[in-house]
Amino acid sequence: MKVPINVPIIEKEEIKEVNAVLKERSLTSAANVGGKRVQEFERLLASYVKSRYAVAVNSGTAALQAALYALGIKQGDEVLLPSFTFVATANSVVSVGAKPVFVDILPENYTMDPLDLKKKITKKSKVIIPVHLYGNFSYMDEISEIARNHNLEIIEDAAQSLGTSYKKKQSGTFAKMGCFSMYAAKVTTSGEGGAIVTNDKGLFEKLRKIRNHGMLHGYDTRILGLNLRLPEISAAIAKVQMKKLSRFLDKRKKNAKILTDLLSDLNYVLPDERDGVQVNWYLYTIATANRNKIMKELNNKGIGATAYYSIPVHKTPFYKNSTKLPVTEWAANSVLSLPVHPRVTEENLHLISKILHNLGK
Ligand SMILES: Cc1ncc(COP(=O)(O)O)c(C=O)c1O
Structure with missing residues (x-):
């Protein structure tokens, strides 16, 4: 594709930092605190999202x-x-x-519908995982209130x-824990990678152990x-990328x-930011009944438009589930993301x- 939907942006600073890791032969660390670059990346991420x-x-x-x-979720929990x-996510x-x-979901921004959420809660429900899809912000005020009323956790x-x-306030910091990905297509990347942010010291210490076979000092x-x-x-790349995120x-x-x-x-549903929200424009997603035709035409001309x-x-062979999710089905047939990366x-x-x-025409 001439214009792919997303590309990792790797410049001289990332290459320099990766070379330094190779020269130092400090490829990884099994210490509870992680390696030097892992810790530097964690500091930069925590500081950016203002999480402890x-x-x-x-x-x-x-x-x-x-x-x-970390929340102890297991068999029997929903x-x-x-x-x-x-x-x-699933x-x-x-x-x-x-x-x-x-x-x-809501047709307005493709994130979790708080009203439908309420209807799906049972005695076995333990956790809600709202997804800030495309960089759109879920209705966290409403979701948090439902979680409080029903004694549920949120990730x-x-x-x-x-x-x-x-x-x-940054997405990922509205609940006990927020999870990020640094997969190659994301707004910043480390090839593969991820992170959890939290303000809870107990969870933080638990997460560090979970990362490392439940160990504190080793064995x-x-x-x-x-x-x-x-x-x-990967941490070296992630660390440099954090400094470029705002740009x-x-x-x-x-x-x-x-x-x-x-x-x-044009007669498309265009993406928008609701009051108070600043989206990261990870994906610029339109909706239209002619989605497949439009996608094909754009792809043929070298534009990496993607659905x-x-x-x-719930419609994949593994999950095959008869739940009726009308807005989800409408969105699956209508959405098309267009490239807006840097x-x-x-x-x-x-x-x-x-x-x-x-x-x-
Ligand atoms: C909404 C969502 N959740 C979870 C993940 C998992 O992240 P990763 O691919 O880094 O495992 C991704 C991305 O790939 C994602 O888009």
């Missing part, structure tokens, strides 16, 4: 798993989450033995929303953990604004607009 603690792990999936382990998400729940219960799936904020497993450690090469997000915002201006005369997610989790030029955006306007 951050624990780096080797993927966003691992971050969700670790958070579920976890409420949207079906309209990347499958990792897989992390199944991986700890719990049952995913799928909640519908934010902020894999796609690093840098998104609501009333100047003294105290709780169940796994090897979820982030390698130092990356500024460019995404500019591109999103240009695209909205260019497309506003996230044309098969919602390497997208104004010329690229005009080309996208031209293709879409020609299609309309």
